Amino acid sequence: xxxxxxxxxxxxxxxxxLAARKCVMDQGFHKTTMADVIRESGLxxxxxxxxxxxxxxxxxxxxxxxxxTIDQLFEGILNSPDPVTPVDALRAVLEHVLRIAExxxxxxxxxxxxxxxxxxxxDAIMVTASSKYRMLRSNFExxxxxxxxxxxxxxxxxxxxxxxxxxxxxxxFVLQRLLLGDVTPQGYTTGLAALLNAPAVKPV
Amino acid sequence: xxxxxxxxxxxxxxxxxLAARKCVMDQGFHKTTMADVIRESGLxxxxxxxxxxxxxxxxxxxxxxxxxTIDQLFEGILNSPDPVTPVDALRAVLEHVLRIAExxxxxxxxxxxxxxxxxxxxDAIMVTASSKYRMLRSNFExxxxxxxxxxxxxxxxxxxxxxxxxxxxxxxFVLQRLLLGDVTPQGYTTGLAALLNAPAVKPV
Numbered sequence: 215x216x217x218x219x220x221x222x223x224x225x226x227x228x229x230x231x232l233a234a235r236k237c238v239m240d241q242g243f244h245k246t247t248m249a250d251v252i253r254e255s256g257l258x259x260x261x262x263x264x265x266x267x268x269x270x271x272x273x274x275x276x277x278x279x280x281x282x283t284i285d286q287l288f289e290g291i292l293n294s295p296d297p298v299t300p301v302d303a304l305r306a307v308l309e310h311v312l313r314i315a316e317x318x319x320x321x322x323x324x325x326x327x328x329x330x331x332x333x334x335x336x337d338a339i340m341v342t343a344s345s346k347y348r349m350l351r352s353n354f355e356x357x358x359x360x361x362x363x364x365x366x367x368x369x370x371x372x373x374x375x376x377x378x379x380x381x382x383x384x385x386x387f388v389l390q391r392l393l394l395g396d397v398t399p400q401g402y403t404t405g406l407a408a409l410l411n412a413p414a415v416k417p418v
Numbered sequence: 419x420x421x422x423x424x425x426x427x428x429x430x431x432x433x434x435x436l437a438a439r440k441c442v443m444d445q446g447f448h449k450t451t452m453a454d455v456i457r458e459s460g461l462x463x464x465x466x467x468x469x470x471x472x473x474x475x476x477x478x479x480x481x482x483x484x485x486x487t488i489d490q491l492f493e494g495i496l497n498s499p500d501p502v503t504p505v506d507a508l509r510a511v512l513e514h515v516l517r518i519a520e521x522x523x524x525x526x527x528x529x530x531x532x533x534x535x536x537x538x539x540x541d542a543i544m545v546t547a548s549s550k551y552r553m554l555r556s557n558f559e560x561x562x563x564x565x566x567x568x569x570x571x572x573x574x575x576x577x578x579x580x581x582x583x584x585x586x587x588x589x590x591f592v593l594q595r596l597l598l599g600d601v602t603p604q605g606y607t608t609g610l611a612a613l614l615n616a617p618a619v620k621p622v
Contacts, residue, residue: 241539242448242535242536242538242539243535244446244448244449245448300613301613324538327534327535327538328535328538330531330534330535330593330596330597331446331447331531331532331534331535331536332446332535333596333597334446334528334531334532334596335445335446340597343597344597344598347593347594347597347598348598351594351598367612367613368612371608371609371612372605372608372609372612374609375605375606375608375609375612376609376612376613377609378594378600378601378605378606378609379587379606379607379609379610379612379613380609380613381590381594382586382587382589382590382591382593382594382601382606383583383586383587383590384590385586385589385590385593386585386586386587386588386589386590387586389534389551389586389589390551390555390582390585390586392537392538393534393537393544393547393548393551394548394551394552394555396582397582397586401576401579401582402579402582402583402586403583404575404576404579405575405576405578405579405580405581405582405583405584406583406613408571408572408575408576408579408580408583409504409505409571409580409583409584409610409613409614410613410614
């Protein structure tokens with residue numbers, strides 16, 4: 215038996231994840247079966263099951279891949295030498311989401327929306343989605359804390375609540391992009407910033 | 419044949435819509451068929467088809483019912499004698515969403531998430547969802563214009579962009595409530611307001 219290298223395994227795993235993304239985008243999560251993923255991947259059933267036991271495991275892998283690139287993005291934001299502002303961080307995240315979404319044939323945001331719906335009826339997907347989103351939101355909490363340290367956000371505010379509001383802007387962007395088709399990261403964060411610059415807001 | 423009154427028709431229609439909501443919540447939109455709705459309603463197939471020709475028509479009715487109550491809410495906000503602030507308006511909308519969501523056995527927000535996913539694979543649902551959400555968002559635009567007139571928001575800002583940002587906070591609230599279970603209208607809008615009160619924000 216040939217020794218399967220780590221690199222080969224990683225490539226193979228990636229092929230399967232991409233095939234699964236394509237299936238979910240074409241027909242939705244509900245209708246996608248392991249048989250569909252196997253057919254789309256062009257691999258044998260044995261090969262695919264050697265990596266993933268169920269479509270729930272594949273969804274978890276899709277989420278891991280997508281969120282790992284976002285983790286890197288937050289690392290860059292948090293290590294910036296300039297003062298961090300939450301609105302700028304949000305814009306950077308949305309631009310990143312857009313770059314991922316605009317990859318041909320592979321709009322991960324469509325997969326994400328399928329996963330939201332599926333989570334309400336599938337405990338395994340719910341566990342995956344809630345843990346991933348909790349991690350993603352904790353990155354926004356780190357941004358809030360950094361902004362408080364930098365003096366761009368009220369230091370008395372609860373960074374967990376700021377993270378809820380900032381993180382909450384992301385699904386709203388994704389949904390408006392797919393359903394209404396008229397949002398951009400710049401316009402969306404400009405709309406938010408217009409609230410921030412409200413003349414009647416009391417200074418702290 | 420007895421004459422069917424308007425009131426009777428409205429009640430009957432309402433029964434069918436409630437039965438459909440229950441089906442979608444129990445098993446997701448994809449799996450729900452007209453046969454399921456008919457069974458759940460306890461009516462004859464002929465009776466149900468007399469009101470709705472397809473599950474797409476029922477989804478449209480569910481959305482109409484939900485949004486009509488929100489339209490009334492916005493009317494109240496816009497007719498308020500006090501100055502309107504967008505954050506207060508958002509909080510009122512989220513409190514309303516929560517009241518609807520917490521009705522026993524009938525969490526409309528779960529139906530909404532199913533509809534988002536389904537819209538990506540079903541043109542009729544996409545048309546319904548996009549037109550309803552465009553109307554809902556235009557209410558936020560009216561709030562932004564009113565706030566600009568009241569001096570609580572920069573009059574130079576684009577009210578359409580403010581509406582994108584405000585409307586975008588709603589799906590983010592709904593999703594966090596269902597997946598993470600730890601948001602409240604007050605906490606969420608406090609998080610947003612903390613950004614508004616950022617000490618480093620330049621006065622207009």
